[in-house]
Amino acid sequence: MPRLILRPLQAFLSTATAGGTLLLLAAAVALAWANSPWGDAYEDLWGTEFALGLGRWTVEEDLRHWVNDGLMTIFFLVVGLEIKREFLTGELRDRRAAALPIIAALGGMVAPAAIYLALNAGGEGAHGWGIPMATDIAFALGVLLLAARHAPAGLKPFVLTLAIVDDIGAIVVIALFYSTGVSIEALALAATTCGLMLLLHRVGVRAQVVFVVLGLVVWVLTSLSGVHPTIAGVVLGLLTPAQPFQRPHAVSAAARRIADLTKDDPEPPDADAHYWLGLSALAREAVSPLARAEHVLLPWSSFVILPIFALANAGVQLSADRLAEAATSPITLGVLLGLVLGKSIGIGGISAIALRIGIARLPAGVRFRHLSGAAIVAGVGFTVSLFIAELAFDDRALVDEAKIGVLGASLIAGVAGWLALRGSPAVSEPLADAEDDGSPTER
Numbered sequence: 001m002p003r004l005i006l007r008p009l010q011a012f013l014s015t016a017t018a019g020g021t022l023l024l025l026a027a028a029v030a031l032a033w034a035n036s037p038w039g040d041a042y043e044d045l046w047g048t049e050f051a052l053g054l055g056r057w058t059v060e061e062d063l064r065h066w067v068n069d070g071l072m073t074i075f076f077l078v079v080g081l082e083i084k085r086e087f088l089t090g091e092l093r094d095r096r097a098a099a100l101p102i103i104a105a106l107g108g109m110v111a112p113a114a115i116y117l118a119l120n121a122g123g124e125g126a127h128g129w130g131i132p133m134a135t136d137i138a139f140a141l142g143v144l145l146l147a148a149r150h151a152p153a154g155l156k157p158f159v160l161t162l163a164i165v166d167d168i169g170a171i172v173v174i175a176l177f178y179s180t181g182v183s184i185e186a187l188a189l190a191a192t193t194c195g196l197m198l199l200l201h202r203v204g205v206r207a208q209v210v211f212v213v214l215g216l217v218v219w220v221l222t223s224l225s226g227v228h229p230t231i232a233g234v235v236l237g238l239l240t241p242a243q244p245f246q247r248p249h250a251v252s253a254a255a256r257r258i259a260d261l262t263k264d265d266p267e268p269p270d271a272d273a274h275y276w277l278g279l280s281a282l283a284r285e286a287v288s289p290l291a292r293a294e295h296v297l298l299p300w301s302s303f304v305i306l307p308i309f310a311l312a313n314a315g316v317q318l319s320a321d322r323l324a325e326a327a328t329s330p331i332t333l334g335v336l337l338g339l340v341l342g343k344s345i346g347i348g349g350i351s352a353i354a355l356r357i358g359i360a361r362l363p364a365g366v367r368f369r370h371l372s373g374a375a376i377v378a379g380v381g382f383t384v385s386l387f388i389a390e391l392a393f394d395d396r397a398l399v400d401e402a403k404i405g406v407l408g409a410s411l412i413a414g415v416a417g418w419l420a421l422r423g424s425p426a427v428s429e430p431l432a433d434a435e436d437d438g439s440p441t442e443r
Contacts, residue, residue, distance in 0.1 A: 019138045019302035019303060019306065020136075020138035020139050020141065020142040021142070022302075022303055022306075022307045023136075023138055023139070023306050023307055023310050023382070023383070024139070025307070026306075026307035026308070026309075026310035026311045026314070027310040027311075027314035027382075027407075029311060030042070030310060030311045030312070030313070030314040030315035031314060031315060031316065031318070031407075033315055034315030034316060034317050035317055035318055035319075039315075039317060042315050043315075045063065046062065046063050046064040046067075046312050046315075047062045047063070047064065048062060048063045049061070049062050049063075050062070050063060050066055052220075063312070064312045064313070064390075067308055067309055067312045067313075068309070068312070068313070068387060068390055069223065069228070069229045069230065070219075070229070071305045071308060071309065072230050072233075072305065072309060072387065073219055073229055073230050073232060073233035074233060074297060074300065074301055074305055075230075075233070075301050075305050075306060075309070075383075076171070076230040076231070076233035076234050076237070077233035077234070077236055077237045077293075077297065078237065078294065078297050078298055078301045079167050079171070079233070079234060079237065080233060080234040080235065080236065080237020080238045080240075081237040081240060081290055081293055081294050081297075082164060082167075082237075082294070083164060083167065083168060083234075083237070083238065084237060084238050084240065084242060084290060085242070085290060085291075085294070086161070086164050088242050090161075090164075092161065092164065092165075096361075097363075098161055099354070099359060099360040099361075100158065100351060100354060100355070100360035100361065100362065100363075101158050101159075101161035101162040101165060102161070102162075102165050103350055103351065103354045103359075103360055104158075104162055104346075104347045104350060104351045104354075104371075104375070105161075105162045105163075105165035105166050105169065105347075106165070106169075106350065107346035107347055107349060107350030107351070108133075108135070108162070108166065108342075108343050108346040108347040108375070108378055109133045109166065109169045109346070110346060111338075111342040111343070111345050111346025111347075111349070112132035112133055112338035112339060112342030112343055112346060113129045113130065113132065113133055113338065113342075114342070115132070115334065115337050115338045115341060115342040116128065116129045116131070116132050116334035116335065116337075116338040116342075117129050117334075118334075119330040119333055119334040119337070120330045120331060120334050123330060124395075124398065125329075125330055125331035125334065125393075125398060125401075125402075127392050127393065128331060128334070128335070128388075128389065128392040128393060128398075128402055129334075130170070130173045130174075130177060130178065130388045130392065131335050131338070131381070131385050131388045131389050131392060131402050131405075131406065132334070132335050132338025132339045132342055132343075132381060132385065132405075132409070133166070133169060133170060133173065133338075133385075133388075134166060134170050134381045134383070134384035134385045134387075134388065135162070135163050135166045135343070135378045135379075135380065135381065135384075136380050136381055136382035136383045136384065136385070136410070137159070137160065137163040138302070138306070138383070139380040139382055139410065139414060140159055140163065140374075140377050140378060140380050141156070141159065141160075143377045143380065143414050143417050143418050143421075144156060144159060144374070144377065144421070146418055147373070147417075147418050147421035147422050149426050149427070150370075150421050150422050150423075150424045150425070150426055150427065151370060151373075151374075151421050151424075151427070152363075152364075152365035152366050152367075152370060152427045153365060154362075154363030154364045154365045154366045155363065155366050155370050155371075155374055157363065158363050158366065158371070158374065159374050159377070159378070162347070162374075162378065163378075166378075167384070170384050170388070171231065171234050173388070174228050174230065174231065174388065174391065175227060175228065175231050178228060178388065178391040178392065179226055179227040179228050179231075180226055181226040182225055182226040182227060183224060183225045183226055184225075185225075186221045186222075186224040186225035186226075187221070187222070187225040187226075187227060189221045190217075190218050190221035190222045190225060190232070193214055193217050193218050193221065194218060194235060194236075194239060196214065197211060197214050197215075197218075197236075197239055198239060200214075201239075201241055204245075206245060206285070215232075215236050218232045218235070218236060219232045219233070228391065237293075240289050240290045240293055241288060241289045241290060242288050242289075242290045243288055244285060244286050244287055244288045245285040245286075246282055246283075246285040246286045247286070248286055250282070250286075251279075251282050251283050251286045254278075254279055254282050255279055255283075258275045258276065258278075258279050261275060262275055262276070306383060309383065309386075309387075310382075310383070310386075313386045313387075313390065313403070314386065314403070314407065316400050316403045316404055316407065317400070318404070322400070322404075323404070325401070326400075326401050326404040326405070329401045329405075331398060331401040331402050331405065332401045332402070332404050332405040332408075333405070334405070335381075335385070335389075335402050335405030335406055335409060336405040336408050336409045336412075338409075339379040339380075339381045339385070339405075339406070339409035339410070339413055340376075340379045340409050340412050340413050340416070342379075343375060343376070343378045343379040343413070344372070344375045344376045344378075344379060346375075347371075347374075347375035347378055348371065348372050348375045351368075351371055351375070352368070355368070365427065367424075369420075369424050370421065370424060372420065373417055373420035373421035373423075373424065374417070374421075376413055376416050376417035376420050377413060377414065377417030377418075377421075378413070378417075379409055379410070379412070379413030379416075379417070380409075380410045380413045380414050380417070381406050381409060381410055381413075382406060382407075382410045385406040385410075386403060386406055389402040389403055389406065
């Protein structure tokens with residue numbers, strides 16, 4: 001069993017594309033289920049009502065909304081942690097190196113939204129302009145790795161930084177344009193709770209359970225305030241301390257002292273356990289809360305939460321009539337053209353201008369043809385695009401039209417981007433030869 005199943009599974013989960021593969025499988029299962037004879041059971045499952053409340057504070061949603069509003073908060077918490085880390089120690093710390101992907105990301109958000117609005121302005125689908133703005137980094141990274149021999153190593157940090165900025169844009173759009181009926185009372189209580197968390201951090205409180213409980217309070221209050229509760233995840237990520245409580249020198253000194261005090265074979269066997277437990281706690285505090293939270297939450301986000309999200313949201317019925325309606329729907333066409341053409345035009349066009357006027361530079365080893373291929377790959381929207389589609393419309397028919405556009409665009413952009421990169425000459429330092437640094441951005 002370990003040799004035939006567990007070891008191959010462990011090896012698979014350690015790869016950079018594992019999360020994207022599971023996401024794709026979950027989406028395929030959802031599509032097959034929704035279009036099978038058991039399609040009604042699919043909708044019945046995700047439409048099951050569930051309530052959580054205390055006194056007059058009650059949150060009641062169906063199972064799909066609990067996935068989108070609850071589990072996806074953890075996904076956005078990881079995003080918030082990544083954003084903070086990128087600004088402190090990552091690509092966004094070097095403003096000159098980050099100039100090109102930041103500018104490219106802005107163009108890759110504005111152009112798709114403009115194309116969508118050109119087809120939907122004044123219509124019932126106008127509110128969905130945020131759907132084609134997003135890039136799914138798991139799938140985008142997977143496409144890059146499939147074309148690794150033709151993708152220079154410098155292309156990966158460009159795409160990752162672009163995706164982080166894209167995430168920031170999506171968060172701002174969700175907070176400002178997809179939150180309704182804001183309650184100032186609940187929002188003020190949520191902000192006060194965040195202030196309390198900052199104060200507790202400042203005075204040296206380290207008990208995780210305290211911050212987990214307060215984080216749940218912030219989530220509930222944010223949900224009740226009318227602001228989308230996933231924003232609470234982002235805020236909590238940004239509030240997480242990036243400095244460790246202990247210095248490595250202190251841990252090393254304690255390790256040497258305990259090694260001198262203890263024996264290799266104590267009698268009884270656990271006689272020295274208290275020493276090693278103390279050292280374990282000390283060593284743990286030599287890693288910042290931010291890094292520890294990423295380490296714990298990233299596998300759950302990549303391998304559990306996102307596949308469940310895809311399973312709950314990608315199940316669109318693709319009957320002949322539904323596809324015929326989608327083919328002429330301005331919502332479907334707006335999403336499809338926004339992701340496939342808008343991302344390519346926006347990223348490629350504004351990057352060319354930035355390079356021409358000298359305010360940005362290409363990463364080492366990257367040529368504009370590589371950047372153009374990556375711009376096409378950025379049209380794989382999927383996760384956040386499906387998420388915004390659920391927020392944009394109340395009418396399930398409109399949601400499904402948007403989702404068909406997202407699924408079609410993601411397939412077209414992925415294949416077209418792979419072909420574009422494969423059409424480039426092989427490079428001497430391909431992306432696959434670059435060591436995977438285990439960055440939490442590899443989701």
